[in-house]
Amino acid sequence: MTMSGAPVHEVLGVACAWLLIGALGLLRPASVDWTTRFLYPAGAVAGLALAAIALSAIFQPAASVVLPLGLPDLPFHVRLDALSAFFLLLLGAVSAGVSIYACGYFRQAQGTSLGLVCLYFHVFLASMALVMVADDAYFFMVSWETMALSSFFLVTVDHDHAEIRKAGYLYLLIAHLGAIAILLCFGALQAGTGDYTFEHMRALQPSASWATAAFLLALVGFGAKAGIVPLHVWLPEAHPAAPSPVSALLSGVMLKTAIYGLIRVTFDLIGSPLWWWGVLALALGLVSALGGIVFAAVQIDMKRLLAYSSIENIGLIFAGLGLTIIFHGFGMGALAALALTATLFHCLNHAVYKSLLFLCTGSVLHATRERSLGRLGGLIRRMPWVAWCALIGTIAIAGLPPSNGFASEWLLLQAFLFTPGLPHGYLNMLVPVAAASVALTAALSGYVMVKFFGVVFLGQHREARLAEAQEAGVWERTGLAWLAAACIFLGLVPATAIGLLGPITRALTGHGIGNLAQGWLFLAPINAERASYSPLLVFAVTSLLVAVAWLAVRAFYHGRACRAAAWGCGFPDQNARMQDTAEGFGQPVRHVFEPFFRLEQHEPAPDDANPRFSSSAEDRLWYWIYLPIARAVAYLTALVTLLQRGRISVYLAYSFVTLLALLLFIR
Amino acid sequence: MISLSGVAAQFTELALAVLLAPLLTGWVNKCRAWLQNRSAPPLLQPYRALNKLFQKEVVLAHNASPLFRGAPYLIFGCLCAAAAIVPTLGTDLPLNAAADAIALVGLLALARMFIALAGMDIGTAFGTLGARREMLVGFLAEPALLMVLFTASLISSSTSLTTIVDTLAHREFVIYPSMAFAGVAFTMVSLAENARIPVDNPATHLELTMIHEAMVLEYSGRHLAMIEWAASLKLFVYSCLGLVLFFPFGIAGGSDWLGIVLALPALLAKLAAGGAALALIEMLLAKMRIFRAPEFLGTAFLLAVLAMLVHVLLER
Numbered sequence: 001m002t003m004s005g006a007p008v009h010e011v012l013g014v015a016c017a018w019l020l021i022g023a024l025g026l027l028r029p030a031s032v033d034w035t036t037r038f039l040y041p042a043g044a045v046a047g048l049a050l051a052a053i054a055l056s057a058i059f060q061p062a063a064s065v066v067l068p069l070g071l072p073d074l075p076f077h078v079r080l081d082a083l084s085a086f087f088l089l090l091l092g093a094v095s096a097g098v099s100i101y102a103c104g105y106f107r108q109a110q111g112t113s114l115g116l117v118c119l120y121f122h123v124f125l126a127s128m129a130l131v132m133v134a135d136d137a138y139f140f141m142v143s144w145e146t147m148a149l150s151s152f153f154l155v156t157v158d159h160d161h162a163e164i165r166k167a168g169y170l171y172l173l174i175a176h177l178g179a180i181a182i183l184l185c186f187g188a189l190q191a192g193t194g195d196y197t198f199e200h201m202r203a204l205q206p207s208a209s210w211a212t213a214a215f216l217l218a219l220v221g222f223g224a225k226a227g228i229v230p231l232h233v234w235l236p237e238a239h240p241a242a243p244s245p246v247s248a249l250l251s252g253v254m255l256k257t258a259i260y261g262l263i264r265v266t267f268d269l270i271g272s273p274l275w276w277w278g279v280l281a282l283a284l285g286l287v288s289a290l291g292g293i294v295f296a297a298v299q300i301d302m303k304r305l306l307a308y309s310s311i312e313n314i315g316l317i318f319a320g321l322g323l324t325i326i327f328h329g330f331g332m333g334a335l336a337a338l339a340l341t342a343t344l345f346h347c348l349n350h351a352v353y354k355s356l357l358f359l360c361t362g363s364v365l366h367a368t369r370e371r372s373l374g375r376l377g378g379l380i381r382r383m384p385w386v387a388w389c390a391l392i393g394t395i396a397i398a399g400l401p402p403s404n405g406f407a408s409e410w411l412l413l414q415a416f417l418f419t420p421g422l423p424h425g426y427l428n429m430l431v432p433v434a435a436a437s438v439a440l441t442a443a444l445s446g447y448v449m450v451k452f453f454g455v456v457f458l459g460q461h462r463e464a465r466l467a468e469a470q471e472a473g474v475w476e477r478t479g480l481a482w483l484a485a486a487c488i489f490l491g492l493v494p495a496t497a498i499g500l501l502g503p504i505t506r507a508l509t510g511h512g513i514g515n516l517a518q519g520w521l522f523l524a525p526i527n528a529e530r531a532s533y534s535p536l537l538v539f540a541v542t543s544l545l546v547a548v549a550w551l552a553v554r555a556f557y558h559g560r561a562c563r564a565a566a567w568g569c570g571f572p573d574q575n576a577r578m579q580d581t582a583e584g585f586g587q588p589v590r591h592v593f594e595p596f597f598r599l600e601q602h603e604p605a606p607d608d609a610n611p612r613f614s615s616s617a618e619d620r621l622w623y624w625i626y627l628p629i630a631r632a633v634a635y636l637t638a639l640v641t642l643l644q645r646g647r648i649s650v651y652l653a654y655s656f657v658t659l660l661a662l663l664l665f666i667r
Numbered sequence: 668m669i670s671l672s673g674v675a676a677q678f679t680e681l682a683l684a685v686l687l688a689p690l691l692t693g694w695v696n697k698c699r700a701w702l703q704n705r706s707a708p709p710l711l712q713p714y715r716a717l718n719k720l721f722q723k724e725v726v727l728a729h730n731a732s733p734l735f736r737g738a739p740y741l742i743f744g745c746l747c748a749a750a751a752i753v754p755t756l757g758t759d760l761p762l763n764a765a766a767d768a769i770a771l772v773g774l775l776a777l778a779r780m781f782i783a784l785a786g787m788d789i790g791t792a793f794g795t796l797g798a799r800r801e802m803l804v805g806f807l808a809e810p811a812l813l814m815v816l817f818t819a820s821l822i823s824s825s826t827s828l829t830t831i832v833d834t835l836a837h838r839e840f841v842i843y844p845s846m847a848f849a850g851v852a853f854t855m856v857s858l859a860e861n862a863r864i865p866v867d868n869p870a871t872h873l874e875l876t877m878i879h880e881a882m883v884l885e886y887s888g889r890h891l892a893m894i895e896w897a898a899s900l901k902l903f904v905y906s907c908l909g910l911v912l913f914f915p916f917g918i919a920g921g922s923d924w925l926g927i928v929l930a931l932p933a934l935l936a937k938l939a940a941g942g943a944a945l946a947l948i949e950m951l952l953a954k955m956r957i958f959r960a961p962e963f964l965g966t967a968f969l970l971a972v973l974a975m976l977v978h979v980l981l982e983r
Contacts, residue, residue, distance in 0.1 A: 400773055417820055436972045446802070549740050561736075566728035574792065585799050
């Protein structure tokens with residue numbers, strides 16, 4: 001039944017192992033030891049195995065299998081090609097770190113049924129793996145919905161809180177709107193033949209209008225899952241509500257399944273995208289990136305801040321995808337390959353560093369029971385391990401050399417610099433504006449991450465009880481170290497990871513990136529004359545200079561230091577509350593980007609004996625789009641109640657009238 | 668690809684930058700004093716100040732973390748690496764294959780991030796205030812600088828700084844209108860990034876207005892010396908970057924040793940003129956309120972984007 005090639009059975013085996021581990025969680029649902037000592041470590045091993053299998057699968061020809069499951073005459077089709085393998089590698093590598101971390105995290109979880117969480121967690125992992133190997137619309141939608149439902153239950157683990165239930169409801173609602181769009185997209189792609197296998201869709205050549213309809217539906221459907229503006233409102237509610245390991249998976253991996261789906265539909269199933277689709281994706285991506293990071297800057301909850309930053313990163317990924325489509329649409333294959341490489345590499349990087357940072361917030365949450373930035377501070381002295389891992393993630397997400405975040409942003413900017421070759425005047429004019437907004441977004445993310453790291457880990461403890469905060473346990477630290485090491489590795493030798501993307505770009509754009517990585521040391525898009533970058537050399541030279549400076553100062557002068565109180569500028573009663581709060585640190589961004597926000601501020605009167613100050617910066621789109629729609633739906637449903645009289649005779653009259661009408665019109 | 672003479676030129680440039688940077692600061696201070704009709708401090712005053720600071724004992728706050736102690740060296744290292752990338756004498760620099768203009772902006776941003784984090788580490792009101800303002804200046808200045816560099820990169824179809832110099836200096840002379848916009852934007856960005864009037868005042872310790880000085884208020888002794896030296900290096904890097912982009916003449920092509928020897932006096936003359944111009948700008952402008960800084964830098968950003976647009980529309 002199977003062709004030789006990629007190890008598709010092994011991938012299915014890992015997915016089954018995850019399902020089994022989840023089911024085993026129900027055996028002893030209340031036992032902390034059973035789930036955290038045996039099941040989560042087993043899940044981590046399965047994740048590592050998946051990463052290893054996927055790594056070997058990237059360079060093998062695609063293989064497909066038809067499973068004897070599903071409905072009669074509608075079996076599940078499974079296919080493993082390079083694109084699937086890359087996203088499975090991402091899933092496996094990140095989930096291994098998250099699962100190890102979860103061993104420590106869920107030991108201290110309170111009030112939740114551990115067995116049920118274990119079940120949802122592993123079903124979630126398995127369904128993501130199945131989404132990436134599904135080869136027909138039916139199996140894809142089944143896996144997709146399983147993923148949505150299991151993650152919904154994970155988001156609402158703490159369903160005692162009303163706002164978490166609300167967040168879960170919003171998430172489920174938008175997830176299903178997206179799923180409807182994806183379903184319609186597949187409907188458009190099968191072109192009335194009734195054959196929903198991807199193989200069939202690949203073979204069809206849809207007309208331009210049908211292809212456009214399919215792409216737009218896919219953009220809405222997958223965009224809703226990825227949190228693209230204006231379908232992003234659920235993301236900053238749902239991601240922070242979940243337990244931290246789950247937040248890490250949601251932001252790090254689940255958003256990437258949407259990117260996977262969009263790439264699969266656009267480049268594989270449709271096959272020949274039109275260039276203007278790319279402009280649309282680019283514009284949406286840039287708006288999301290800038291909006292996301294501006295909102296991240298004013299957040300006062302550390303997990304919400306990271307969630308908004310996910311919107312920013314997804315925006316950058318969409319921008320890269322849009323650029324790929326533009327290049328592909330104009331037949332510039334090599335440049336399309338470059339832009340696609342930057343996009344996929346950024347997907348991998350974002351998965352690694354965003355998971356790392358969400359896990360760090362989990363450790364902070366455990367140690368302090370505090371999510372609000374305004375009540376944290378100074379944790380680098382109590383939790384150095386977590387703080388240094390968070391610093392690595394911070395440098396990566398801010399896109400600074402020599403981290404992995406910089407490497408992918410560098411590639412993306414290089415792709416932008418090639419756009420003046422486009423055979424279209426207006427597009428050429430748009431490009432400087434687009435490049436400028438990418439640069440502005442990258443610089444703003446530096447601002448946001450200084451706020452995040454500085455307020456949480458540096459300074460004085462804003463609450464006295466933070467002085468008793470405990471360092472994270474050994475499982476948590478292992479998980480953090482795994483992801484931090486991945487950040488460093490991908491940052492210093494990006495050429496190894498980029499080498500994996502060659503088969504994907506060859507399959508989707510027809511061009512390789514063979515000369516992009518000149519050896520393992522250098523990155524050089526198109527040719528080394530234009531630009532080249534070697535993070536390892538930059539890192540080595542900078543570290544050498546730092547070491548020389550340090551040693552020279554010791555050698556020529558001295559290394560003496562003494563400790564004293566911080567200088568109070570002549571004011572004796574300085575306390576920890578006088579540091580910048582999270583609101584204070586966000587104030588300049590609020591000031592500069594005022595039109596983005598719906599600001600509400602309440603200032604007390606000067607003679608108020610009990611003054612209270614409050615301010616809020618909310619999303620305008622919520623008031624402009626969502627609330628009017630909600631009101632319209634509420635109005636329409638209220639109209640329906642006019643029919644509902646509650647008397648059986650009235651309902652019988654309805655039936656009678658309907659019957660008459662049917663007899664009259666249909667006959 | 669990497670030649671011995673290239674490595675030698677690389678080391679010469681790096682050593683020159685590290686050693687000359689305080690001299691440039693001294694020269695700007697001297698010019699400013701002359702323009703203000705004050706008696707000027709000696710040209711070598713910054714070296715004396717550094718020497719004095721190195722000899723002093725470091726006083727650390729009780730809650731200073733390792734990040735606070737390591738940051739000065741890291742910042743110095745980043746700026747040395749940045750100085751090594753910018754071509755000042757010749758264009759045969761092996762390090763340019765490893766780091767291009769985008770990496771240069773990245774290195775400067777890394778240094779800024781560490782100085783801001785160090786400012787927040789002790790947890791005093793001034794430290795965090797300075798860090799916030801520094802990041803405010805940074806998030807507007809950094810993209811503007813990147814756009815200026817992109818304009819030059821589009822002209823020379825390369826982001827490598829040596830190729831940019833080769834294109835702008837060693838081929839036939841062409842006037843690029845886009846570079847005029849870029850030049851204005853670059854000047855504004857450099858003023859802001861180097862904590863100069865009108866955005867910041869390097870000589871102030873007045874609480875309400877300071878940015879850079881507020882962040883480094885807790886530093887003393889050798890740590891402060893490293894930070895001050897790094898600040899001079901930053902001024903040097905920006906000056907040389909300005910020369911590379913707008914006055915690249917005189918920089919030797921390749922590893923031509925005679926050319927490099929001749930490039931040195933040219934560089935010194937250009938830096939002297941640039942320093943005097945900086946002192947003049949600082950004299951003519953007034954320090955503006957911190958709330959106006961976003962408008963100033965936003966203008967710089969728009970000018971830089973305009974420069975790129977002008978290039979795309981007119982020069983191809």
